[in-house]
Amino acid sequence: MALSGIQIYKMLPQTNCKECGFPTCLAFAMKLAAKQADLDKCPYVSDEAREKLAEAAAPPVRLVIISADGREVKSGNEIVLFRHEKTFFNPAGLFIRVYDDQPLDKIKARVEEAASYVVEYVGMALTIDGFAVQATGDGDTFAAAVKGVLDTAKFPLILIATDTAVMAQGLEAAEGTRPLIYGATAGNWEAFADLAKKHDAPMVIRADSLSVLAELTEKIKAAGIEEIVLDPGVRDLKSSLALNTLIRRMALKKNFKPLGFPIISFPGECANDEGMVSIAATQAITKYGGFVVLDRFSPATLYPLLALRANIYTDPQQPIQVQPGVYEINDPQADSALMVTTNFSITYFSVANEIDGSGIPGWLLVADAEGMSVLTAWAAGKFDAERIAKSVKTTGIGEKISHHKLVIPGHVSVLLGELEEELPGWEILVGPREAVDIPAYLKVWQP
Ligand code: SF4
Numbered sequence: 001m002a003l004s005g006i007q008i009y010k011m012l013p014q015t016n017c018k019e020c021g022f023p024t025c026l027a028f029a030m031k032l033a034a035k036q037a038d039l040d041k042c043p044y045v046s047d048e049a050r051e052k053l054a055e056a057a058a059p060p061v062r063l064v065i066i067s068a069d070g071r072e073v074k075s076g077n078e079i080v081l082f083r084h085e086k087t088f089f090n091p092a093g094l095f096i097r098v099y100d101d102q103p104l105d106k107i108k109a110r111v112e113e114a115a116s117y118v119v120e121y122v123g124m125a126l127t128i129d130g131f132a133v134q135a136t137g138d139g140d141t142f143a144a145a146v147k148g149v150l151d152t153a154k155f156p157l158i159l160i161a162t163d164t165a166v167m168a169q170g171l172e173a174a175e176g177t178r179p180l181i182y183g184a185t186a187g188n189w190e191a192f193a194d195l196a197k198k199h200d201a202p203m204v205i206r207a208d209s210l211s212v213l214a215e216l217t218e219k220i221k222a223a224g225i226e227e228i229v230l231d232p233g234v235r236d237l238k239s240s241l242a243l244n245t246l247i248r249r250m251a252l253k254k255n256f257k258p259l260g261f262p263i264i265s266f267p268g269e270c271a272n273d274e275g276m277v278s279i280a281a282t283q284a285i286t287k288y289g290g291f292v293v294l295d296r297f298s299p300a301t302l303y304p305l306l307a308l309r310a311n312i313y314t315d316p317q318q319p320i321q322v323q324p325g326v327y328e329i330n331d332p333q334a335d336s337a338l339m340v341t342t343n344f345s346i347t348y349f350s351v352a353n354e355i356d357g358s359g360i361p362g363w364l365l366v367a368d369a370e371g372m373s374v375l376t377a378w379a380a381g382k383f384d385a386e387r388i389a390k391s392v393k394t395t396g397i398g399e400k401i402s403h404h405k406l407v408i409p410g411h412v413s414v415l416l417g418e419l420e421e422e423l424p425g426w427e428i429l430v431g432p433r434e435a436v437d438i439p440a441y442l443k444v445w446q447p
Pocket residue numbers: 012013014015016017018019020021022023024025028041042043044045
């Protein structure tokens with residue numbers, strides 16, 4: 001059972017020395033109970049208390065890590081059911097499945113295509129995370145496919161086989177990496193656990209009921225395997241949503257350790273229709289899928305999934321920001337337009353992409369608005385005349401341009417008068433309200 005803040009407090013030194021970064025031992029205890037603090041921050045906890053608290057302080061969803069050639073996919077360590085409560089920590093890993101009954105050159109071509117796919121999204125380069133290799137026959141064929149995949153792209157792997165002898169050969173072929181192994185059930189988990197232990201690989205356990213799943217994870221843990229991934233067996237949308245949510249609720253709200261593990265999802269097994277697969281994958285990413293295995297590499301499906309994942313796993317309390325300063329777009333000259341916006345990433349990229357797409361050179365002055373969008377920053381007093389004027393002065397943009405005209409976003413036209421006062425000698429122009437209208441505005445803009 002989870003310990004309450006008061007129960008934890010009773011085990012702390014109660015000296016309120018503040019060394020943990022919290023004003024009192026009670027405040028620290030409350031954070032520990034909420035899984036939002038690290039016990040190691042208090043140097044004065046007794047060994048006895050530490051032992052008792054370690055279990056309570058452990059993340060309710062076990063961290064599972066797989067890796068290859070320096071790339072890691074981590075899943076687990078989550079502490080909230082909903083992103084807005086705090087944040088999600090480890091993005092769902094996206095894997096593309098290949099089958100070993102395909103010709104090796106086809107497998108390699110598919111892997112190469114998927115591995116080289118990169119989506120540029122608000123300054124981030126988004127990619128898939130790895131490949132799932134599925135055995136369909138003997139161990140030699142499986143091993144050849146695993147080797148072929150790794151020779152083409154050294155991405156983390158999920159190895160899928162029902163026969164432990166076949167899996168053993170796959171693991172040998174994947175030596176030097178840390179794959180996730182899939183295929184254990186109530187009937188064969190011991191042999192899979194032996195393999196997992198021998199190769200230091202996390203393992204998936206599949207069962208068709210949560211009570212059996214919980215029993216099996218306890219047995220697997222007792223056999224010495226800590227990193228376990230759950231497959232609750234169902235594939236349809238409704239049952240997947242219900243069971244994934246139940247598993248995560250049991251782990252987070254009841255601190256039920258036997259289900260405190262990441263979940264694997266197979267959206268491609270939900271439907272053949274690509275649209276339904278997208279919906280199933282979307283559900284898996286948003287509702288607790290830690291490893292998501294897709295059956296096809298399709299940029300049309302992947303692009304929105306990668307963007308969605310980036311949004312879901314962005315800390316809502318930490319806006320993504322770009323560096324304040326002057327950005328040169330399309331090789332601007334002294335007579336090119338100068339526009340100002342805030343340093344919220346999505347705002348910056350919306351504006352910068354429109355200028356870039358227009359083909360017209362321009363200077364983009366990005367003011368430090370603490371990562372807020374234009375209207376939010378203005379309302380919070382973070383994008384006012386004083387801050388914009390300060391950006392103009394500190395960046396020295398006035399010396400790079402032959403005109404002294406500054407275009408402000410249409411949404412903050414109210415700043416015009418104040419800015420003219422803050423920037424004597426400058427002409428302040430009110431630009432479009434929406435970024436999408438910038439190209440048309442630039443076409444008629446005159447220095
Ligand atoms: Fe209390 Fe330990 Fe924090 Fe000091 S460091 S305030 S003793 S919890």
